Amino acid sequence: MATSMIVCNPNDELVDKFAGIARLFLAQGDSWFSIGALPPEFTSNILLNVSLDQSSAVVSCAYPGKTLQEMVKWEVETPFASLLYGGQAWPWEALLLSAGGNDIIAAVNTLPTETNATKAALRLLRTPNERAGVPVASDCSHYVRPDGWAALQNTLLACFAAIVQKRDGTGSQSTGVPILVHSYDYAQPRNAPATWNMPNIGFGPWLSAAFSAYDIPNADWLTLVKYLMNSWTTFIAGSSPADDVNAKLLNSPFNIANANIHLVHLTGTLTPASIDSTELDGDWVNEIHPSIPGYIKLGPVYSTQLPAAPATLAVAATG
Numbered sequence: 001m002a003t004s005m006i007v008c009n010p011n012d013e014l015v016d017k018f019a020g021i022a023r024l025f026l027a028q029g030d031s032w033f034s035i036g037a038l039p040p041e042f043t044s045n046i047l048l049n050v051s052l053d054q055s056s057a058v059v060s061c062a063y064p065g066k067t068l069q070e071m072v073k074w075e076v077e078t079p080f081a082s083l084l085y086g087g088q089a090w091p092w093e094a095l096l097l098s099a100g101g102n103d104i105i106a107a108v109n110t111l112p113t114e115t116n117a118t119k120a121a122l123r124l125l126r127t128p129n130e131r132a133g134v135p136v137a138s139d140c141s142h143y144v145r146p147d148g149w150a151a152l153q154n155t156l157l158a159c160f161a162a163i164v165q166k167r168d169g170t171g172s173q174s175t176g177v178p179i180l181v182h183s184y185d186y187a188q189p190r191n192a193p194a195t196w197n198m199p200n201i202g203f204g205p206w207l208s209a210a211f212s213a214y215d216i217p218n219a220d221w222l223t224l225v226k227y228l229m230n231s232w233t234t235f236i237a238g239s240s241p242a243d244d245v246n247a248k249l250l251n252s253p254f255n256i257a258n259a260n261i262h263l264v265h266l267t268g269t270l271t272p273a274s275i276d277s278t279e280l281d282g283d284w285v286n287e288i289h290p291s292i293p294g295y296i297k298l299g300p301v302y303s304t305q306l307p308a309a310p311a312t313l314a315v316a317a318t319g
Helices: 078-085 101-108 117-121 146-167 207-213 218-237 245-250 292-303
Strands: 006-008 023-029 056-060 094-098 179-182 261-264
Touching (some): 078 146, 094 146, 117 146, 146 179, 218 245, 218 261
Parallel strands (some): 179 261
């Protein structure tokens, strides 16, 4: 009989929490592992809806809005660092990441007027002038700067390398364990911020505002989101194992042979919202966050893709 995963905070007395627990996980991530609406009771998260055949617990360092780039700032992410390779390290069965979505959102919202060279290099969208003469693509890829996407991939690959190196480095008790990264479902860009009846607190919308700033027609919004999310999925899983993120790390200057990173596929689980809706609609509580019923759908899909044991997802040694 499946039992719900116990979700712990880094400041909890973990020895007491873990007593009698068969499976232990460490999580880092964004709102899909924490909260995605204000007040928080309007939403849930994936981890709260995971159930496994054995007793399980996860320590979550997730926080809304966190990017993958922020997750590897070890001097700031001290709880995650301590739990992964520091004084609070445990022999985790797997590392669970909800990551990449906010990096894409930040790059989508980067304007051509950006003066920070590092941020400017990650700009994902083409201006109308930059799109002139570019053939229109049915998947809306013509809106995306290839140089920006390539730069973002390189940046995020470095982040994965940093996590793998800490997982396998001094102080870690989890060398080689699987790292699971989930895909995101398709969020309909719409004027639906993360705050209900709280007009003075501005969180979102994220995608519709950016697409409007770049004069992208409303009719193309969802197709463009699908292209971006599918591109993220392909970056992790590849079109085959020969070009997945593990192969990318092996064939990069990082030369990491056994990254053991795997995709948890969630795309296509949720009912989309309507473009004209401004609050709870479909399985979405706002523009980019699932509703409570949405997370109830996502939880079982996620649970079935967790490894039955660490060896289940082991990547064969290469190199």
